[in-house]
Amino acid sequence: MSSDFRLKVFICVARNLSFTKASQELYISQPAITKHIHELETVYNTRLFERLGNKIQLTDSGKLLLEHCDKILDDYGKLEYEMNLLKNRFVGELRVGASTTISQYVLPPLLASFVDRFPDITLNLTSGNSTTIEKELQGHSIDIAIVEGNIKQPALKYTYFMDDELVLITRVGGKWKNLEEISVDKLKDIPLVLREIGSGTLDVIVNVLSNYNIRLSDLNIVMHLGSTESIKLYIENSDCMSIVSVRSIRRELNQERFRIVDIRDCVFNRNFNFVRLHGDDGGIPSLFMDYAMHYKQKL
Numbered sequence: 001m002s003s004d005f006r007l008k009v010f011i012c013v014a015r016n017l018s019f020t021k022a023s024q025e026l027y028i029s030q031p032a033i034t035k036h037i038h039e040l041e042t043v044y045n046t047r048l049f050e051r052l053g054n055k056i057q058l059t060d061s062g063k064l065l066l067e068h069c070d071k072i073l074d075d076y077g078k079l080e081y082e083m084n085l086l087k088n089r090f091v092g093e094l095r096v097g098a099s100t101t102i103s104q105y106v107l108p109p110l111l112a113s114f115v116d117r118f119p120d121i122t123l124n125l126t127s128g129n130s131t132t133i134e135k136e137l138q139g140h141s142i143d144i145a146i147v148e149g150n151i152k153q154p155a156l157k158y159t160y161f162m163d164d165e166l167v168l169i170t171r172v173g174g175k176w177k178n179l180e181e182i183s184v185d186k187l188k189d190i191p192l193v194l195r196e197i198g199s200g201t202l203d204v205i206v207n208v209l210s211n212y213n214i215r216l217s218d219l220n221i222v223m224h225l226g227s228t229e230s231i232k233l234y235i236e237n238s239d240c241m242s243i244v245s246v247r248s249i250r251r252e253l254n255q256e257r258f259r260i261v262d263i264r265d266c267v268f269n270r271n272f273n274f275v276r277l278h279g280d281d282g283g284i285p286s287l288f289m290d291y292a293m294h295y296k297q298k299l
Contacts, residue, residue, distance in 0.1 A: 004076045007069050010038040010048065013020045014066050017056055033234040041067075062131075091120040094284045097142035098150075099200050100227055101164075102272055103127035105247045107146070113298075114291055116228055121284060130200035137275060145275040148245075149200025152273075159274040159289065162296050166204060166268035167246045169260045175239035181262040184212045188219055193231050195223045198277055204244055204270045212266070231260075243268060 014020040023030040048062035130147040195201040252258040
């Protein structure tokens with residue numbers, strides 16, 4: 001039995017703190033579970049679990065091993081993935097659609113790496129707000145999509161890609177230069193420039209604020225703009241604020257052109273998701289999705 005499987009057994013026991021539950025989840029016998037754990041303990045010459053009556057808990061050695069397991073198994077997965085890629089030559093066309101924030105601030109380095117690795121694949125990127133991109137996918141104008149936001153269409157299949165956070169920003173040295181934090185309710189008094197209707201960014205803002213009984217119409221929205229870049233230029237030249245992806249302002253934060261104003265007890269979190277049509281699996285789109293999953297830590 002491979003060492004990576006022994007680690008999977010260990011992780012399952014460690015997270016359940018139960019040999020029985022691990023046996024049920026992995027569909028192997030409990031004596032087999034015990035054997036794999038004993039083999040690991042022999043390799044490292046230490047006990048990984050200690051018994052407390054009918055329960056078990058991790059030893060310090062077990063806790064240390066658990067900390068490293070995810071990375072070890074991830075590296076095994078990358079190795080297996082890379083070895084399999086060497087066996088195949090991929091040729092064809094890939095049409096990717098991405099919402100604006102993702103296409104501008106996340107995808108460029110990934111696309112460059114993908115094209116370098118698969119030079120015989122012609123790649124085209126379409127950009128738009130999340131609603132537009134999902135319609136393009138349903139209309140078969142693109143092969144795979146990556147969108148922002150937390151609203152999901154039942155006709156489409158979503159796969160988690162990575163996390164993102166939206167933050168409230170203002171220009172450095174403007175009217176709000178001494179403002180470090182505001183309450184959620186105070187947000188209604190701030191002049192805001194936000195993304196357009198249909199954007200994933202605006203959907204997240206609406207959903208989060210609804211938890212505080214705040215509607216879009218309650219906000220002091222000066223303007224809706226169709227891209228984060230246009231919003232950033234507007235904010236740099238006004239005393240308005242905006243709520244944008246923290247990924248989109250890394251350069252401006254480093255250059256001290258923008259700063260973040262905290263909203264007390266309020267966090268705008270969202271996922272970036274791959275989107276495909278139900279039943280549409282395999283092929284070059286799946287290759288691209290797998291590639292992105294393995295290399296997303298570089299983004």
